[in-house]
Amino acid sequence: MKKILLFLLIVAVYVAHQDFWNWRQAEPMIFGFLPIGLAYHAAYSILAAALMAVLVACAWPKHLEDRDKSSK
Amino acid sequence: MTPVIVILAYLAIIAVIGSIAFKKSREDTEDFFLASRSIGSLVFFLSLFATNMTAFAILGSSGQAYRQGIGIYGLMASSSCFVIPLTIFFIGTRLWALGKKFGYQTQVAFFRDRWECNHIGTVIFALSAAMLVPYMIISIMGGGTVLANLSTSSATHQPLIPYAWGCAVVAVVVTLNVFLGGMRGTVWVNILQTTLFLCFGAVAVAVISSQLPLGFSHYMNDLAADPKTRFLVTREKMPPQVFWSYTLIPLSSIMFPHMAIMCFSARRVSAFKQTVVAYPLAILAIWLPCVFLGVLGAATLGKIPDPDGVLLQMLQKYAPAWLAGVLGAGIISAVMGSDAHQVLALSTMFTKDVFAHYGGHEKFGERRSVHFARGFIVVVTVIAYLVALSLKEKQGIFEIAVRYAFSGFAALSPVMVAALFWRRSTKWGALAATLFVAGFLVWTALMQTSHKPGDVLWQLGEGKEAIKVFFLNPRGDVAFWNGFMTVAPMVLGSTVCVILFSLLTPPPGPATLARYFNTSPSYAST
Numbered sequence: 001m002k003k004i005l006l007f008l009l010i011v012a013v014y015v016a017h018q019d020f021w022n023w024r025q026a027e028p029m030i031f032g033f034l035p036i037g038l039a040y041h042a043a044y045s046i047l048a049a050a051l052m053a054v055l056v057a058c059a060w061p062k063h064l065e066d067r068d069k070s071s072k
Numbered sequence: 073m074t075p076v077i078v079i080l081a082y083l084a085i086i087a088v089i090g091s092i093a094f095k096k097s098r099e100d101t102e103d104f105f106l107a108s109r110s111i112g113s114l115v116f117f118l119s120l121f122a123t124n125m126t127a128f129a130i131l132g133s134s135g136q137a138y139r140q141g142i143g144i145y146g147l148m149a150s151s152s153c154f155v156i157p158l159t160i161f162f163i164g165t166r167l168w169a170l171g172k173k174f175g176y177q178t179q180v181a182f183f184r185d186r187w188e189c190n191h192i193g194t195v196i197f198a199l200s201a202a203m204l205v206p207y208m209i210i211s212i213m214g215g216g217t218v219l220a221n222l223s224t225s226s227a228t229h230q231p232l233i234p235y236a237w238g239c240a241v242v243a244v245v246v247t248l249n250v251f252l253g254g255m256r257g258t259v260w261v262n263i264l265q266t267t268l269f270l271c272f273g274a275v276a277v278a279v280i281s282s283q284l285p286l287g288f289s290h291y292m293n294d295l296a297a298d299p300k301t302r303f304l305v306t307r308e309k310m311p312p313q314v315f316w317s318y319t320l321i322p323l324s325s326i327m328f329p330h331m332a333i334m335c336f337s338a339r340r341v342s343a344f345k346q347t348v349v350a351y352p353l354a355i356l357a358i359w360l361p362c363v364f365l366g367v368l369g370a371a372t373l374g375k376i377p378d379p380d381g382v383l384l385q386m387l388q389k390y391a392p393a394w395l396a397g398v399l400g401a402g403i404i405s406a407v408m409g410s411d412a413h414q415v416l417a418l419s420t421m422f423t424k425d426v427f428a429h430y431g432g433h434e435k436f437g438e439r440r441s442v443h444f445a446r447g448f449i450v451v452v453t454v455i456a457y458l459v460a461l462s463l464k465e466k467q468g469i470f471e472i473a474v475r476y477a478f479s480g481f482a483a484l485s486p487v488m489v490a491a492l493f494w495r496r497s498t499k500w501g502a503l504a505a506t507l508f509v510a511g512f513l514v515w516t517a518l519m520q521t522s523h524k525p526g527d528v529l530w531q532l533g534e535g536k537e538a539i540k541v542f543f544l545n546p547r548g549d550v551a552f553w554n555g556f557m558t559v560a561p562m563v564l565g566s567t568v569c570v571i572l573f574s575l576l577t578p579p580p581g582p583a584t585l586a587r588y589f590n591t592s593p594s595y596a597s598t
Binding site for chain 2: 013018026033038040041044045052053064
């Protein structure tokens with residue numbers, strides 16, 4: 001179940017990249033100077049970082065850490 | 073003059089770091105190519121990021137934003153924010169583990185073992201090297217151009233450091249750094265380089281905003297209000313097919329040999345944790361200011377002959393000379409950070425995948441292999457420098473080759489995914505995909521040189537209902553299915569080749585599968 005939810009989360013973040021609703025919009029200008037299309041994708045970058053934080057917390061390949069033991 | 077002094081001081085520091093790394097080095101290939109797999113978390117992130125960021129992230133992004141507007145950020149940056157960390161998370165960590173377990177130093181070494189093949193690995197090596205070389209050459213060209221532009225006197229309009237000297241300076245410093253320090257010297261330098269160019273964007277925005285006669289909002293609202301410039305603050309001139317296609321391009325990142333080799337160098341797998349989370353934020357820190365300033369340049373500078381120089385022109389106009397020098401060093405950092413890794417990766421591949429694999433290591437031993445690698449670094453950099461000089465006017469060819477390389481490496485990603493995650497994959501599937509990618513790239517090059525923009529190469533149906541399967545877009549690039557980039561059919565075709573030819577041919581032996589998938593040796597017969 002957890003794997004399915006994480007997979008759906010990845011798909012949702014991917015879909016959010018295709019923001020067709022902002023295609024012809026410049027307004028509103030965020031902070032007065034950042035066109036909405038640019039502000040949206042700046043926020044998307046932060047969302048991508050959050051997605052990775054979730055994956056690290058919930059789907060980290062722990063079995064690979066066995067290799068770490070030999071290097072400690 | 074001041075920017076030149078600052079940049080030369082910076083280059084001297086890099087050469088010194090390389091020589092300190094040399095004193096710490098041992099005469100074996102694992103130490104020279106991978107710093108004995110000892111790179112810690114923070115340095116790993118800074119170095120991996122420097123490996124992947126070229127001068128394009130600063131100069132190309134602002135130049136493209138000047139031409140096409142804010143859509144460039146979504147097209148190239150935010151798609152990378154999503155795809156690259158995912159590939160590092162799923163593929164990079166596995167590569168690291170396999171390197172630790174079996175001692176791999178290159179992707180090809182893994183492919184050869186995983187699929188019990190020899191010459192097929194060499195084919196993959198040849199295609200990877202062929203796609204990497206133009207990238208390395210264009211890095212040196214970029215370095216020469218940047219140094220010439222930054223040192224151009226506003227009074228005489230003549231560069232203090234001509235193009236040829238600029239290329240030579242970059243080539244010599246990179247060679248010294250890599251020759252002496254190997255991976256250790258390269259990653260130490262990356263700490264300084266990445267820090268510099270991560271700060272670049274914020275400092276440039278702050279300085280330029282303080283010097284502009286009017287506020288940012290004034291210029292942006294002016295662009296939005298004018299129908300002729302409104303496309304710069306929207307994506308109305310950007311085809312959605314191209315925007316979607318670009319999400320496939322970052323798949324190339326993990327397939328670039330210098331990125332994959334970096335993944336082998338981490339001390340612990342936990343180094344990947346911070347890296348994948350910080351990576352999108354670092355892209356944001358560089359690309360957002362550069363894209364914004366590129367669009368702002370269209371509003372403040374008007375028409376300029378060289379859009380890729382928009383940021384340099386803004387710095388020269390609005391920043392004090394010493395700061396322009398520091399920011400220029402940031403740009404040179406981006407050039408040299410990736411160039412050093414490309415040179416080192418080529419040297420690693422030739423030494424391990426060709427020289428050692430075909431008997432050189434057995435004959436000459438570890439110490440001589442390192443000497444071979446160092447010799448190769450000098451030779452390849454000298455050749456790249458000579459090519460950069462003699463084909464300066466044909467830089468466009470290399471830019472096209474680099475665009476091919478991104479599509480080509482992206483299309484090779486199914487081969488890596490199959491090797492890591494699909495037990496039933498075979499060497500014939502890998503070979504079919506590799507030959508398909510190589511063939512497609514050659515075909516694309518031939519079509520682009522023998523046809524003109526607008527020509528339809530293959531069409532289904534007639535009249536308004538017709539679907540243009542392959543055609544040349546207005547830029548002269550081959551496009552697919554009414555406007556998608558060729559990376560789409562390449563990734564699709566490569567995936568089909570891997571699956572189809574793997575299913576048609578026998579899998580590797582049970583013992584090999586057991587090594588990689590912890591299965592019982594009877595797996596293959598079930």
